[in-house]
Amino acid sequence: MSKKYLYAVLSFCIFLSACSTPAPEDAAPKAIAAVSVVNPDTAIIRNEISINAVATYLLKNDIKANINGYIIRSNIHIGDKINAGQTLFVLETKEAKSIGNTINNLDSTFKFSGINKIKSPVNSIVVALSHQSGDYVQEGEPLVTLADRSSFGFVLNLPYEDHQLLLKNKDLAIILPDSTRLQGYVAQIMPEVDSVSQTQKVLIKIKGNYNIPENLIAQVELLKNASTHLSLPKSAVFTDETQQQFWVMKLLNDSTAVKINIQKGLENDSRVEIIAPQISKTERFVSRGGYGLGDTASVSIQK
Template structure:
């Protein structure tokens, strides 16, 4: 009787263990719901995009005139000051011959008809800025000696040292934008080039003519943009919509095929701006929804939920 009771207890314990294992296995096999990623979407837009290269150019005044003495004598008075803006035919120097300075008005006292003064007035040949003054009042100068140097304000140009690899861009950029350090934007026109190339830097110098009217110091460094490619009707997406691999040689977007599923679509990238990227291939419909937020790291055919 005791043996039968022990056997019965063993059987009940075994049944309980088997029942527990079956319950655990059935619980493990219950399918969990797939994760749903919240996303934001956009559509493709048409926009004008241009790819350009930015180079440096230096301001310069090509034309400089020299104010010269026309007699031997002393500088009696001067209105030439470095940095002063002068007009055409403006009086700059007054010279007096050494004979007139030593004799004074003695000749006129002897005969008033002589009207002898020995003074010669020197004027500016053209308008501009005085960039150099060589002599001051009281100096003795000889005929033909330079008294001052004037830069012609109408001869302002920017000198662009262009790497020869970009030489072909000049043909499609006859007019360029010149950006000054203070934010001022000017239009420049290619007016000439030097027939030589720097042997070390392999750059060729081009002359960019700008309109006169703004007083720009010589030696100012400005930025010049040369357009490389210009697409008037480009298919663009926000930068956040286009994903790339580690080496950035493969690009793709996540496109919705319905309200809850996103698929991976490989794309060919074109021109890139600060905010957008041109998609060359494939051509998307205006109704295609492309994920812009929540697309990083999700797999192909991922489950998503649109957030508005």
């Protein structure tokens, strides 16, 4: 009985040994992601719209001959800047040209010349020139077209639904085709709306003196709103394939980052406004190396 008992005990031990699970090897170390971190900032993100505007002289004057006669002197050319009161043409009547100084020679007190000077009424630019020295002109015939320099500006057609934006855009940025940025302001709003496009003409004048050709097309930036919350670089904001959910990886300490869903606001080419949850400037967020990290991830901060 003792041998049978011994065999039974040995068999039972062998059975237990066969059924027991071998001791696991040492667990593999948890993966640590190398990341860089950033802090939120108050950099302003602007939501703007750009509308084309055309350089225009709203007021042009046709200067006409006030007598029948010959143009005996004219020193103006297209493109010249003319000051108010500057002489444009000197005209001599046909009669005076015919008889010359005969009358004056007969009676020196008569002081007959037949000479008439035509002057510019305003500071202007010569945009069209119809006659030159030596031409014979009749009374009422156009001699030159002047553009009033004070009437120069950029005219944009603003959709009427956006006209309230003019209240918050007293100062405007005007961007020329060569990327030059000029400062402008709303000078006048025309009192009518186009019946088809439902746009309203707005005159924008430039601060400063610049030589800008007429009919140049520029872009005017109108601010709709600006960010009021802290923002993060775009590299610190992650999204799914459908771009329906957005999240950030916030550092709890130097070695652990957790996933936090966010509601984003305005954004530009480099930054994203974080509306919710509320964040602070002292918090740290993963900016690079965070895509694909789990809810709680081990990280190593790279300087």
